[in-house]
Amino acid sequence: MGSVALNRHVIGDEVSLASIAEQVATIARKNLAPMAPAIDAGTVYPDELLHRLGDVGAWGSHLPKNGAADLRCAIHSIAALGEVCGATAFMAWCQNTLVWYVANSTNPKLVAKFGDKFSTGQILGGTGLSNPMKSFFGIEKLKLKGRKVDGGYIVKGALPWVSNLGPNHFFGTIFEREDEPGGIVMFLADCSDPAVSLQPCKPFLAMDGTGTYGVQFRDVFVPDDLILADTAGPFVKKxxxxxxxxxxxxxxxxxxxxxxxxxxxxxxxxxxxxxxxxxxxxxxxxxxxxxxxxxxxxxxxxxxxxxxxxxxxxxxxxxxxxxxxxxxxxxxxxxxxxxxxxxxxxxxxxxxxxxxxxxxxxxxxxxxxxxx
The missing domain is CATH 1.20.140.10 (Butyryl-CoA Dehydrogenase, subunit A, domain 3)
Known part of the structure; x- marks a missing residue:
């Protein structure tokens, strides 16, 4: 992104944020560029490349430290990918946003289990906040409903489009509590759960290789360990x-x-x-x-x-x-x-x-x- 300099170093690591963005740009030019037409056409979902980007630190540069966070390196890295392939830049946003959710959660068990796995790219995933973000501003109603049970919640409903998904991926989304009017809960959805089904979408105008699916929840048990925020309103504001x-x-x-x-x-x-x-x-x-x-x-x-x-x-x-x-x-x-x-x-x-x-x-x- 031009001449804007990045000089801050990752605490406890000699790899600078500038170096991360440079490595991402190199991967974009050498490895991503030849794949871009296939990703656009939907014949390739670049999961191996996304894992490799995690190896060079692309998904962990914006982790909060001492109560503060800096998104500049993450944005530089997404831009480097976007200069070559818009679809991959979008998937990078999905992965970085998933990391952002977990990094800001106050659920210690969830953070301990998934934080490093998402931020290193060991596990890939996305963000299912399109419908909730619209609902918060009076455009749609929440499509997922949930009720409290022992040890977690039961969730049902469907989301029409969630991206950067696959059989072993996760994503963050929100349901409305049926048993508590006005209550909303944000959680991690596990795509490997047999009660969660991924439905292929009709072909898009572009970017068909982004792992985008319709997601159906059929009375999915969401354990407390997968709850990002039991009161989602303040969390979303953050x-x-x-x-x-x-x-x-x-x-x-x-x-x-x-x-x-x-x-x-x-x-x-x-x-x-x-x-x-x-x-x-x-x-x-x-x-x-x-x-x-x-x-x-x-x-x-x-x-x-x-x-x-x-x-x-x-x-x-x-x-x-x-x-x-x-x-x-x-x-x-x-x-x-x-x-x-x-x-x-x-x-x-x-x-x-x-x-x-x-x-x-x-x-x-x-x-x-x-x-x-």
């Missing part, structure tokens, strides 16, 4: 800025590659592209501005001030809109060559729309700002 800010890497990486695409076609097409209203220099200036704002906010994700939260939401809205604008401009700069399925410009455009519609989507962000 993690919400991190949830949104980690998505910034998807946008900034994509925008950077759209700038690259425009620059690549400048030698043969610059003489006519100069008549287009949006030029790569304009997006380079916008990207620098968005990155600087992201890095400022990402250094303080536990900030409880309402003005800070408004800045996070406003930034996320700008990132989604800038992604679509940059990808649109890249297509126009490429002309007919970008319209070929073999050219990545059309993939970047399809991925950009995902950045704009993934929760929180453009319309939800605008509603949130209006409600503030």
């Amino acid at each position: 993690i919400r800025a991190g949830f949104i800010l980690l998505q910034a890497g998807m946008a900034t990486g994509l925008i950077r590659d759209c700038i690259n695409i425009m620059n690549e076609v400048d030698p043969p097409l610059g003489h006519v592209n100069r008549y287009l209203p949006q030029q790569p220099v304009n997006f380079a200036e916008l990207l620098a501005e968005l990155e600087a704002e992201t890095m400022t906010l990402a250094a303080d994700p536990y900030n409880e001030e309402e003005s800070y939260w408004r800045k996070v939401v406003a930034l996320r809205l700008r990132l989604g809109e800038a992604s679509v604008a940059a990808a649109h401009a890249a297509m126009l700069h490429c002309g007919a060559r970008g319209y070929l399925k073999s050219h990545r410009a059309q993939r970047r455009l399809r991925e950009a729309y995902f950045v704009a519609i993934v929760t929180p989507a453009t319309k939800q962000l605008r509603k949130m700002l209006a409600d503030m």
